[in-house]
Amino acid sequence: MKAPRILGIRVSPLTARRWGNFLANRRGVWSGVFFLVLFLLTLPAEFIANDRPILVVYRDGYYLPAFNEYGDEAFGGVPGLRADFTDRGLQARVAESGGWILWPPIPFSYDSVVTGLPGPAPTPPDGINWLGTDDQARDVLARVIYGFRISVLFGLVLTILSTVVGVVAGAVQGYFGGWIDLGFQRFLEVWGSLPVLFILMIMSNLIVPGFWPLLILMLLFSWTWPVAVVRAEFLRARNLEYVRAAKALGLGDWRIMIRHMLPNAMVATLTFLPFTLSGSVTVLTSLDFLGFGLPPGSASLGELLKQGKDNLQAPWLGMTGFFVIGIMLTLLIFIGEAVRDAFDPRKGHNQ
DSSP states (O other): OOOOEETTEEOOHHHHHHHHHHHHOHHHHHHHHHHHHHHHHHTTHHHHBOSSOSEEEETTEEEOTTTSOOBGGGGTSOTTSBOOTTOHHHHHHHHHTTOEEEOOSBOOOTTOBOOSOSSSSSOOOOSSSTTOBOTTSBBHHHHHHHHHHHHHHHHHHHHHHHHHHHHHHHHHHHHHOHHHHHHHHHHHHHHHTSOHHHHHHHHHTTSOOOHHHHHHHHHHHHTTTTHHHHHHHHHHHTTSHHHHHHHHTTOOHHHIIIIIIHHHHHHHHHHHHHHHHHHHHHHHHHHHHHTOSSOTTSOOHHHHHHHHHHOTTOHHHHHHHHHHHHHHHHHHHHHHHHHHHHTOTTOOTTO
16 A cells, blocks of 8 residues: 655655644634735735835946945935935936836835824824824834734744743653652742743843843743643653663663654644744733833834724724734634644544
């Protein structure tokens, strides 16, 4: 009997069954496709929403203002000034040289101050600012695009790092047992009882807020989630015959743990990953809403929700934040349900 194939790759019957179970959950599959499309669209945010051109052709030279700073003298202007590509004089000089300027579809970045508004900020959606502006006259759609990207990236990095640390800790506990297991358990009881929010509030006043400092702080308290699952699997498997046989053949402890025991323990861990990712995104949003997250002015979905709370006369702010975060978390939950079905041994792909 030939091994089944998935996308032209030969896989084991178990992998084929899991893939079939995943595809059987249509809601999870379409949620995964939709979420992946949104994430891939927001990754090159600088090419979609930016107050600088993507490309400028001037006198047979090619310039990338979206990623580099240029002086006005580079385009025949005044030396010592930064090039302002919204200036009509600079645009005229580029056109006279036979060049051209390629702008992104949304001519605003997440921190751009929109001028020429029809009224005081925040202003409602119109033909220029499709989702309106916030109370600092910044384009809401641009902030949503950048905020979605940084939220997903933060959640992905935090989920991966916390999973790696937690799996290693749980594997060491379960495999070696004894005093190592006992000491780890007492440590986890103490560590898990710490008031995380209060600690984050204190630390936010001691360090400069930013993506990586906040990520490291959150990692200190989020790595414990897979420990119990991995520990239980290693405690169960360490006395099985195949582990005893591997020890009898002289294999090292770490080789047995990584090569023979870890794949079985990862099955339960993988089913929790989408839910952990949604939790990581929620944590960042909550901290930004409370003012303990990313630096002020950063593209943040939590800050958008806070603006909606502070500006009830501008309902488009709160509604935009609610729908973006709600759709993101709903898609992640549906993906998690499909992954859970894929690894459920009681389900067959024909059900």
